[in-house]
Amino acid sequence: MQTKRDRSWGIAIFGLIFFSVGMGFLFAFVLPALYDGYRMQSWPGTQGYLISTSLDSHYSDNSTTYTAKARYQYRVAGRSYENDRVAIHTSGDNIGDFQETTGHMLESHFSNKQPVMVYYNPADPADSVLIREQRWEMIGFELIFFAAFGGFGATALYLGLRGKKINTGPKIQGKLWLEKTEWADNIIRSNAKSSTYAMWGFTFFWNLVSMPLAFNIDTIYQKEGILAAIALVFPLIGLVLLAFAIKSTLAWWRFGITPLSMDPFPGIIGGDVGGEILVNLAYDPAMRCEVTLSCIHSYISGSGKNRSRHESVKWQDSGYAKIIRCRSNRNRLQFKFTVPEDLPQSENHSDSYYLWRLNIKSELPGSDLSRSFEIPVFKVPERKSTITVDSPSFRPTGTAQISATSLLPIVKSSGSTLELYYPMLRQPLTHLMGLVFGGFFAGIGMFLWAEAAREGTMLYFMSSIFSLIGGGIMLAMVYALFNTLRVRFDGRNIHTIRRFLGLSVKQTTLAYNTITDIIEHKSSTSTRNGSTHQIQYDVIAQTEQGKTVLAEHLDSHSKAKLVAEHFQQLIGKTKVTNQSHRV
Template identity: 35%
Template structure:
């Protein structure tokens, strides 16, 4: 067994207890409570006489927990029964005032000898309950364990199973290290979409099974005056999105299948070129564009134990368009080729901090869009494409696409001696609108919990403050407009919110040191890894003033930088990231 296999087994064994805790709480703590809650809605109601009741307190080092208890008798179908079950969820806790309030009600009923309602299991009349409410705050507390422990454990297991296993002692692996990986033992590299598809379906089905009872409960709970039940809508809404994602991924798989990239050169080369060819099973259309992106990625882990978190950062990236032609056997043949600088890291073996190379292919197509990722071997061989593939960065349509991207977010006008730019409100609205919805939901949930529940104050404040902060930031960016003039006199930058001035900078030309590109946000999306860039004017005092924003990708930002610098005559720094 190779060292890599031993590491994978160790990671699986390490992740198993975390996954077990999460799944155990779900299977034995959450699902049974939801199932009984649904079943109890059909249980017949009877009158019960309380024989004894009170509140049991368990003292702990950090805090006390409470449990309402009672013993009561009731008659069902001409038979007398005695039970001690009080609520759906047994055990002691200190989540809210549920236990103390219930104990007080039962003690009062016992003292004044007043009957209380009880609900009886018709299939087992000896099983009854005095309170059949589902405690949503307690259920949410349990779900923290499910999501945190189960998410960490299952995530680590999936990540380990998807990681490369490693070939066993290839005779040439010392001189050709790419041969030490089974996936790289030949020039043909497959995408990872099939494994991802199964993972998406697994999470979609589990999530929707968990959220189904909450979905069914919304009409009855709302009719009963429980406004807090609206918070539970986040679960079915997330489930619908997961199902949409899974179905869309399945349709994409059925349409395109497992794509295979023939590397040319093999392996990809630091100081040379990276690329290859592949065939897409769709009818050739010379107007169809296939954006491609080559990335050198650093993946690293921070924290330890259950606090371990995986991160990705882009070391280097280049974007382009694949060259297309009809495939000999039908379909569309794509040619991909990038020049790669000589000072970049090679593909490294998996560890807590390593570099790897990823090629992404995207296309907006009628029906189902195409998105595939290939993890490819790239080493310092200095080789170039044997078939002399044309560069993807030199595609004739590429500049038109980048210029369209610039025009979509800014109104740029040439003026004597410089340039004037206007960025209207609602630029970059997509991400901000999603953030606004999330912020309103969290903030609204916090306010609703404050007025309609006995949720702990820390939870109420956390939801309210986080939601309010997200809402404030998204509203600020959604309705902020920017006016910039850059000419031989200097820079004038004016910011407005809903048409009202909120800031103005006027910098003489002599005080402007340079223009450069900065990345404002980055992350994965449905179309792969994306970066949003902005152009900054740096003054001699170190002040940074935005000149352009919401530019999709470094290449688009570089084109905008060159245009702005050329029209205004200001010095620029190329690709400062």
């Protein structure tokens, strides 16, 4: 494959401007202050007297900047000198309480006619200062601006000059997997490196904004009292983000690039999607490495400044990868799935496109293994994979085999009779979090309603929107927490009863011969992070009158399919129509 770098000179120039501003901060403020602080430590001192003092203040944008000023006189070797430099930093600021404390101290000395200590440059006695201690909080504040502008500029400059690798070889019509440089050589890299960079970038800019609050916490406490604790939350979040960024970096160093090779290449709609991942990991046959394959619709919604990208999972399956010993501290993780034939194939990135994502995860001592790959899956003539493992059914050493009955909350099973019971408080953490989220929205609505009497009718409208959304979410979460479901197969009929707090909500009786199909149906999707989603499947019975839920909260397509097939056998049917991708 012939490739070249397509450099972006516009981004490079843009980055150079920001980088220059950052370097300006470094050479104009940080380095001179550090140099002055260093050389002043060796200056001798002499007694001086204040001629005038003042504490000037400047108000702007809801903040106050202070400047401690003084003019003083001193003698060196019988000669009199005057100067007005108070500290290493000569400009006003509101970082901490240094300026106010210094100003009050100088005013006290002046009013009481007390002498002050003056430190002077022995090579040039006219060069002097009253306070030669370094203000490290000020240095840190200035370094934030240097790092922000310089770091952003250096990153943009690097990305612009590095450019993007593009395929300059002949185009192969209809074979996107050979046109995209990320796929063409069948060595697919994860997003771990870019995610780590993004994590550091977000952490950096969050701390850029929040750390000045930490430097200024004394001033905030004096003005706002206990509310200063709220201001501290943001720097604390910054420290948490820093911990995650360090954790991500350690994981990257531990496991390396982890290249993925597909077999077959590309993955096949209606056939096998398999491959192996090379990872820096000591061989352990008992290690459990979860692998999840997802078909995802990525799209942009909204308009103008409100445009944002979202992801919707159309189909998902999960299981385990098999560990194959390769060589010392270098092993292969093999996986394979069989996917339905009527799912969308991989597409070029656009405002709305489909992609296939593979996630692997393993909890290990120290850094956990977690990688995400965008892989090519297309509708091409079927070719069988040489990989023998079937990830949905494969179980590592020490992991129990999955059967339909192990996935169901069975309370009674005898012959053709089967009874299931889903109690209250299923998945309590998820629903409690939803309840808190809804309560937050409803609380905003109540607050806006109280403010509307003063601010006008528009707030009544906004209050109604927030209250309806928040109240609706809360009602849904309460129902999810406190409903139960009982399902009973008696050999001829299926009986279901849904209750809420013990009160019957819905009862259904389905004769076996009226059931046209039993299918897997996506019921909900949750997002663990930006690139990992978790689908919950229900198994439902279809009749001409509608659909009835028979099983809930199955966390993979294969598990839902296994349960559906089990129900088919119970009612004397063998054909299962796979409709798990329908939403």
